[in-house]
Amino acid sequence: xxxxxxxxxxxSLDNVRGRIGGDTVLSEAGEVYAKKLAKFVEKRLxxxxxxxxxxxxxxxxxxxxxxxxxxPKIQWRALDEINAGVCDGxxxxxxxxxxxxxxxxxxxxxxxxxYPRGESYLDVIQRLEPVIIELERQRxxxxxxxxxxxxxxxYAYFADRPLNEIPHIEATFK
Ligand code: G3H
Numbered sequence: 001x002x003x004x005x006x007x008x009x010x011x012s013l014d015n016v017r018g019r020i021g022g023d024t025v026l027s028e029a030g031e032v033y034a035k036k037l038a039k040f041v042e043k044r045l046x047x048x049x050x051x052x053x054x055x056x057x058x059x060x061x062x063x064x065x066x067x068x069x070x071x072p073k074i075q076w077r078a079l080d081e082i083n084a085g086v087c088d089g090x091x092x093x094x095x096x097x098x099x100x101x102x103x104x105x106x107x108x109x110x111x112x113x114x115y116p117r118g119e120s121y122l123d124v125i126q127r128l129e130p131v132i133i134e135l136e137r138q139r140x141x142x143x144x145x146x147x148x149x150x151x152x153x154x155y156a157y158f159a160d161r162p163l164n165e166i167p168h169i170e171a172t173f174k
Pocket of ligand 1: 019020021081082147148149167
């Protein structure tokens with residue numbers, strides 16, 4: 001069976017500051033990851049002429065893909081991170097302190113909770129449908145470089161995990 005490789009982007013400057021959303025570039029550690037990933041992908045997909053690299057439209061995934069040579073790269077808006085709406089750019093601490101009711105509602109139902117003027121996990125799952133259809137249709141390997149919430153949803157689809165587990169799947173930097 002042909003592989004679908006899922007990876008989060010390398011660490012971004014906003015990740016270092018603990019800020020959600022945004023569109024920052026990679027940290028030094030993030031750049032190291034991008035180079036390692038390129039080596040891994042180039043070796044793993046050496047004889048796979050038709051393979052492709054899919055990213056979101058955000059800088060941190062595009063920059064993570066950039067050292068990979070020899071494969072076409074495709075940007076999908078549907079692979080962008082969950083839209084945190086009015087909370088975009090905040091830390092979880094700031095949300096807890098300044099918007100305690102929002103913080104609580106999200107904690108109580110992370111799957112259905114929709115950020116004001118943003119998205120819920122259910123919204124993300126829905127917008128991923130065209131990506132999943134295209135992934136299923138591809139005959140060649142695909143490397144998907146995306147974001148935590150989106151990757152949880154994609155992984156859950158392919159690993160057949162229940163909906164309510166999706167927001168809690170482990171996907172953080174180690
Ligand atoms: O910026 C968004 C995070 O990557 C999503 O993580 O849904 O666990 O807050 P979370």
